[in-house]
Amino acid sequence: MKILLVPILLLFVILSLLFLLRVLLFKTGLIYITKKWWRSIEDCFHVYQFFKVPEFNENMQKNHLYRKVSIYLSSIASIEDSDFTNLFTGKKPHDIVLHLDPNQVIDDYFLGARVSWINQEKNDTNRCRTFVLKIRRTDKRKILRPYLQHIHITSDELEQKKKDVKLYINNDSPGQSGHWRSVPFKHPSTFDTIAMESDLKNKLKSDLESFLKAKHYYHRLGRAWKRSYLLYGPSGTGKSSFVAAIANFLGYDVYDIDLSRVLDDSGMKMLLLQTTCKSVILIEDLDRFFMDKSTRVSLSGILNFMDGALNSCCADERIMVYTMNCKDHADPAILRPGRVDVHIHFPLCDFSAFKTLAHNYLGVKDHKLFPQVEEFFQTGASLSAAEIGELMIANRNSPSRALKSVVAALQTDGDRRGSLNIRRQWTDNSSRKSTDDSGEQSGVFSKEGVNATKDIRKLYGLLRLKSRKKSESFDRTPDSKAGQSCGL
Numbered sequence: 001m002k003i004l005l006v007p008i009l010l011l012f013v014i015l016s017l018l019f020l021l022r023v024l025l026f027k028t029g030l031i032y033i034t035k036k037w038w039r040s041i042e043d044c045f046h047v048y049q050f051f052k053v054p055e056f057n058e059n060m061q062k063n064h065l066y067r068k069v070s071i072y073l074s075s076i077a078s079i080e081d082s083d084f085t086n087l088f089t090g091k092k093p094h095d096i097v098l099h100l101d102p103n104q105v106i107d108d109y110f111l112g113a114r115v116s117w118i119n120q121e122k123n124d125t126n127r128c129r130t131f132v133l134k135i136r137r138t139d140k141r142k143i144l145r146p147y148l149q150h151i152h153i154t155s156d157e158l159e160q161k162k163k164d165v166k167l168y169i170n171n172d173s174p175g176q177s178g179h180w181r182s183v184p185f186k187h188p189s190t191f192d193t194i195a196m197e198s199d200l201k202n203k204l205k206s207d208l209e210s211f212l213k214a215k216h217y218y219h220r221l222g223r224a225w226k227r228s229y230l231l232y233g234p235s236g237t238g239k240s241s242f243v244a245a246i247a248n249f250l251g252y253d254v255y256d257i258d259l260s261r262v263l264d265d266s267g268m269k270m271l272l273l274q275t276t277c278k279s280v281i282l283i284e285d286l287d288r289f290f291m292d293k294s295t296r297v298s299l300s301g302i303l304n305f306m307d308g309a310l311n312s313c314c315a316d317e318r319i320m321v322y323t324m325n326c327k328d329h330a331d332p333a334i335l336r337p338g339r340v341d342v343h344i345h346f347p348l349c350d351f352s353a354f355k356t357l358a359h360n361y362l363g364v365k366d367h368k369l370f371p372q373v374e375e376f377f378q379t380g381a382s383l384s385a386a387e388i389g390e391l392m393i394a395n396r397n398s399p400s401r402a403l404k405s406v407v408a409a410l411q412t413d414g415d416r417r418g419s420l421n422i423r424r425q426w427t428d429n430s431s432r433k434s435t436d437d438s439g440e441q442s443g444v445f446s447k448e449g450v451n452a453t454k455d456i457r458k459l460y461g462l463l464r465l466k467s468r469k470k471s472e473s474f475d476r477t478p479d480s481k482a483g484q485s486c487g488l
């Protein structure tokens, strides 16, 4: 027995010592000191190359690579883990930016290799600042080019995200065409705040994302790298808010064209020429253009504008958005595939959109009045999201009162606009397979309805209750034909 006790005791002592050592290393920070020592020993066995990125070139012009490296280094994880770092407020509220201290060194890892950056600052009269990249000679051939490319791409993306979005408004005066005025774009609308079928919303988001990646594809086809969306539907259903959500999602500036202020077709061309890439170009209420003959722009002026026909450099990386209340008055030439890639219908509210609004505006996910509200929607009554939103804002302190006021408003929805909006569809024609390797689709993204006479509305509502599941499926409507015609 005694013979066994000694090794057990020994094992216990060894384990306790190891445990204590672990606590000592990790709790006191000795592990970092050990790692540092190990690294400096390791460094002795490698040959390094140094690459300087000075802030200015020999002509004292700014070196853009310096700015990109600075943006990139502020974003990498190792700056947060470094022994010390400078914290500054960013451009946006609550934004905190990390900056290297003079002569601070931080590590970065790329394709399994470790590189170091030194923020070299000379305290002479010119206060010349340089980033120095230290890279192992053995890694240089493998990673230098892709690493620099990675810095370019990452810093561009970060800049795009941080950029203040601007709203441009055209301001033509006699003798001065193509003049834009800008103001900061502060619209808070995002894809999360828009009440819209989540499937449709996700499809639109991925449509935008795949467009962004399709530069080479468009150029290979000899086409302007642009994507155009037609948003149509009754007033107050979220068309303008959706444009703001697109701009906020992409970080693109918005150029909002007021056709009544454009002097002529050449003014229209000048406006397009003055827009910058990475922007949303918006023409609101395009249907009014066909009814209101007072505008000085001709149909061909509009068509050329939509095509970005001047040349692809002034239509590249643009999202064109047109809004309308109704497509009926639009010239078919405007709606033809290529001019409008995607048609999105914005219907009046249905019960599911109402629930999203109740959640966003009142913080309510469920309520005893919901079944009553649903019943009204099923009998064809409906209101626009704007109308429901206003009622909810006015009664935001009392969800019950807010919902009662929505019920009362649905009760008095005399013209039963909602009955035109009964069936929900995502018209997605499988024959319209994308030819775009980025996976983009053209088509109609719509909720569309059928006409029902006043007398059968109630009956229809009951029937719909039974056949609801069927009507949720993909369906074809006159719009889906339009979608087919847009097919890629």
Ligand SMILES: Nc1ncnc2c1ncn2[C@@H]1O[C@H](COP(=O)(O)OP(=O)(O)OP(=O)(O)O)[C@@H](O)[C@H]1O
Pocket (backbone or CB within 6 Å): 193, 194, 195, 196, 233, 234, 235, 236, 237, 238, 239, 240, 241, 242, 325, 346, 385, 386, 387, 389
């Ligand atoms: N689908 C929606 N989701 C969330 N809010 C909405 C929605 N539709 C409208 N709203 C709210 O209603 C108000 C008006 O919406 P918006 O201006 O986007 O409508 P619109 O379709 O552009 O109307 P119009 O055709 O009259 O220009 C906005 O304040 C917006 O917040």
Ligand SMILES: [Mg+2]
Pocket (backbone or CB within 6 Å): 239, 240, 241, 284, 323
């Ligand atoms: Mg609008």
